[in-house]
Amino acid sequence: MITTALVGNPNVGKTTLFNALTGSNQYVGNWAGVTVEKKEGFLSDSIKIVDLPGIYAMDTFSNEEKISKKFIESEDVDLIINIVDASNLSRNLYLTTQLKQFNKPILLILNMCDVADKKGLRIDYKSLEDNLKVKVLPITATKSKGIDEVKKIILSEDFNFGIDNNNYSFSSEEKAYKFIDNIISKSVDSTNKVVSKSLTNTIDKVLLNPWLAYPMFLLVLFLMFKLTFSWIGQPLTDLLADTIDGPIKTFMEGILSISSPWFSSLIIEGIIAGVGSVISFIPLIFVLFFCISFLEDSGYMSRAAFIMDRFMRKIGLSGKAFIPFIVGFGCSVPAIMSSRTLESEKDRKMTALLAPLMSCNARLPVYATFAGAFFAGNDALVIISLYLLGIIMALIVGLIFKNTLFKKDEEPFIIELPEYKIPELKSISKLTWEKGKEFIKKAGTIIFAMSIIIWFLSHFSTIGYVEDVSYGFLANIGSIIAPIFAPLGFGQWQASVALLTGIVAKESVLATMGVIYGGDLTSILPQHFSTLSSYAFMVFVLLYTPCMAVIGAMKKEYGAKFALFSVTYQFVLAWIVSFLVFNIGGFVITLF
Structure with a gap:
């Protein structure tokens, strides 16, 4: 039995990809914290997909981080599928650098490529692959684009993407992000990046206004x-x-x-x-x-x-x-x-x-x-x-x-505000x-x-x-x-x-x-x-x-x-x- 671990930040489409790969009826939401614990499904009789909680890092501060790190360390994981938001690589790739420390094959899935395109970001996937030394595959999960390619790679059961044995353990978070920014500068052309106010920002000006929000x-x-x-x-x-x-x-x-x-x-x-x-x-x-x-x-x-x-x-x-x-x-x-x-x-x-x-x-x-x-x-x-x-x-x-x-002392509040989107009738009908x-x-x-x-x-x-x-x-x-x-x-x-x-x-x-x-x-x-x-x-x-x-x-x-x-x-x-x-x-x- 081949075990693949699906890992990523909250709100990157991880559970949507899990559903597409396994055909299961897992819950799909658009806010952080939907996936409480690992879920399992099967792409084939011999390939198990384990959907781990959405996390930002492997620092083991939260229950989600503890569950994810313990699973990858203690279970016989053959492949790590790391799904990231293509429109926000800087934040997402921090987790990727930590996953590389486990010395396991990584398939890096760049989701929301359509959002990245709308923002004017041009990603050189081959350059990103060479610099990160992981297999990179772009998809748009909500529109089922690229899903067949993901299935094909996993079903081949050939994960010889190469395991990079370089040391990715950084002495500080600042150095990790410096490394990430260097890779992004080589792999992403942002000269055409849209700097005008996005629809999300415009809507939030009203919905999150201090006087109008309530x-x-x-x-x-x-x-x-x-x-x-x-x-x-x-x-x-x-x-x-x-x-x-x-x-x-x-x-x-x-x-x-x-x-x-x-x-x-x-x-x-x-x-x-x-x-x-x-x-x-x-x-x-x-x-x-x-x-x-x-x-x-x-x-x-x-x-x-x-x-x-x-x-x-x-x-x-x-x-x-x-x-x-x-x-x-x-x-x-x-x-x-x-x-x-x-x-x-x-x-x-x-x-x-x-x-x-x-x-x-x-x-x-x-x-x-x-x-x-x-x-x-x-x-x-x-x-x-x-x-x-x-x-x-x-x-x-x-x-x-x-x-x-x-x-007791209060806990810090960290939550991601995803981009607004027009819900698809099929998705909300299923929910x-x-x-x-x-x-x-x-x-x-x-x-x-x-x-x-x-x-x-x-x-x-x-x-x-x-x-x-x-x-x-x-x-x-x-x-x-x-x-x-x-x-x-x-x-x-x-x-x-x-x-x-x-x-x-x-x-x-x-x-x-x-x-x-x-x-x-x-x-x-x-x-x-x-x-x-x-x-x-x-x-x-x-x-x-x-x-x-x-x-x-x-x-x-x-x-x-x-x-x-x-x-x-x-x-x-x-x-x-x-x-x-x-x-x-x-x-x-x-x-x-």
Whole structure:
């Protein structure tokens, strides 16, 4: 078996090349820190490609650098594929000089040659090859240019590029860059280099302006949510919900008309009402993921991290920690796992504790249903307020942690701002599907199973099957825990058991209500909640104990005690904030 190690700086197209070589479905993003740990794929039965974390150097300061250096040193690596940004050779070749110290064959891939051309850089690839004494191959990965040549070289299994035994160990970083600049001066003609303002610089003049950056950030969020909840996502969701609650339900009622009452109830009130209340939000979820994928691929997400650095510093974290927070808008599990990319133990643990406060996609159906029932016409603004509240609470809790649990020095913030680009439809569609299919998978497994369990507990008691759910086991369980939530404005047993099942999966909150209440929740919920208590309920769903998958990820990464602390503090936080929202809101309403 031939092992090749794929190494490079963040944002040079390394994972894109890995996908092209292996045909795998690895995640591709446009900001630093996407590749958390090495990934493996196969170009052929005998050639393994190992995608190592994106790094700038082999100095072993960060987890990524330690993983990469240890792998190349300890594993039997036959070929190092070093992918670099052709438009920024000075920065990228510093890692190349360090890789040469391992005395292994190196294939130097110059990616983004189209960007270099637009900048007026003319690279003499043969001269660069001779001066660096490595095999050089130009490509443009996003357009699949040069990929076949890369495959051909690797598949030949002939890596006699020559191993340069000259000493590339420099006494200082300054001397290393002096060596690199000398090579670039011989191999790159920059006389035609474009010195006028690039499109990226022009856009950043607005998006990163000290006065405009934050309003623009909020505007981007607002447009994303309007697309999701007003213009595209919500209308499609309403159409699917009407189809499930109308023709599909009517059709199944006709088929089951001759079956026993309990079986008909299981299918109609259990599975269709429970699973249907969740899967009707598939269009909404996909539109939101499409928007997020667009922002990732365009290069804006790293700007968001840069913009938030100022606020993150207030809680003792760098802007880089905002990246797991952004990931957390999709799912808290990868957000916790991506906290590994942070340099210090303090940053990793603190980020893992705060990331679940970001509103994941599983909570979205709950918000959409309640906002549609109580805040029609303003539902997008209400949902934006919840997302922003999650960020604000993370900052407040982080500030408390900074001065209590994590009293350590702050880490420096280094993040690369990639060139803006127009995302390719194929790329963002693939990203959207990879994220969205997990929602579908969960609806078909966990939510399906939970709907059956919830129906059984609702419609059975010690005397057997009961039509009235208020006499079932679930009502008894809910009645016991309901007093805990009474001060928050939703002390009904139905809301209590919905929150309880939400610990299994947040989508279960809505699925449980679908089974218990039945029918159209938009019209039924106002009979059980007031406008104020509905918002307090959404706040509680936003902040309370994460689902079992998140708890498991927390335990795996940082231990059982750490996971238990996360579960406890989030429940207490959710209770306090919801209590304040309901009671202060009620006091304000009485004044007006």
